[in-house]
Amino acid sequence: MILQDVAVAFQRRALSFEIFPTERPDHARELVLERGGTFDAVVVAGGDGTLHEALQGLDLDRHRLGVIPLGTGNDFAWMNGWPADLATCVDRIAGGGERRLDIGTWKGTTSGGPREARFHNSIGLGFEALVNRESARIKGRWGALTYVFAVLRSLPRYRSFQVESTWDGGGYSGPTTLLDVCIGKRVGGCFLLAPGADAADGRLDLVVADGRGLPRALMLLPRLFHGTHVTSLSVRQHRVTAVRMTFPEGCPMYVDGEFVDEAVRELEVQIVAGRLRTF
Secondary structure, X not given: OOHHHHHHHHHHOOOOOOOOOOOOOOHHHHXXXXXXXXXXXXXXXXXXXXXXXXXXXXXXXXXXXEEEEOOOOOHHHHHOOOOXXXXXXXXXXXXXXXXXXXXXXXXXXXXXXXXXXXXXXXXXXXXXHHHHHXXXXXXXXXXOHHHXXXXXXXXXXXXXXXXXXXEOOEEEEEEEEEEEEEOOOOEOOOEOOOXXXXXXXXXXXXXXXXXXXXXXXXXXXXXXXXXXXXXXOOEEEEEEOEEEEEEEEEEXXXXXXXXXXXXXXXEEEEEEEEEEEEO
């Protein structure tokens, strides 16, 4: 799919539009902030990373969000019914309907100093973040297989990370193998990390697995494809509105498919219910 195809699809439905190609990291955010005031909708033709950037610039009161999935994982699109077919996506936008979804906000102390942002799908910490970073180094268009390859290539760096965390009604302190804060069900195009998540229920799904050695972690891995890992005695799920975490030794972190930091020390995450307007 090329930009001309997108333009033709919008023209056929007599929609007013402009196309702004991104040219560098964070450019989607800049474009939405600079040009978005002219429009009542922002349509992202790309993947979860581009969507994450655009989300940072959205006027949540003014803009409705549309998606044309062109990325590797396309988790947001999959979870919210945006198919790979361009015509179907544009028909949905032309229909003018509206659905409200949750978004999340996070702020933390990273190796580069304080940071904060919105997110639309998930925050992953620990070994999973190392896998995410490795996936960005894999060349070629492998789709969801990219993340499977990245897991295999990251195994030599496998380890658990110490966390001290509290949330409304509970907490956990100790080593963790899997630690995710999710709005949606799926990450990486194939891993159902939070199979019961609902992006419109006003809750974050927190998935925590105890620290475990590599052999036991490998036994858990295949279950991530079907979401059955959540039945393991070492995995716990919690539906929360906010969570606070401290990592005494630092911990890798990624957000919405994009690697953020090698050693985040403190992290606060909360849900913002029903603030994202979509078609």
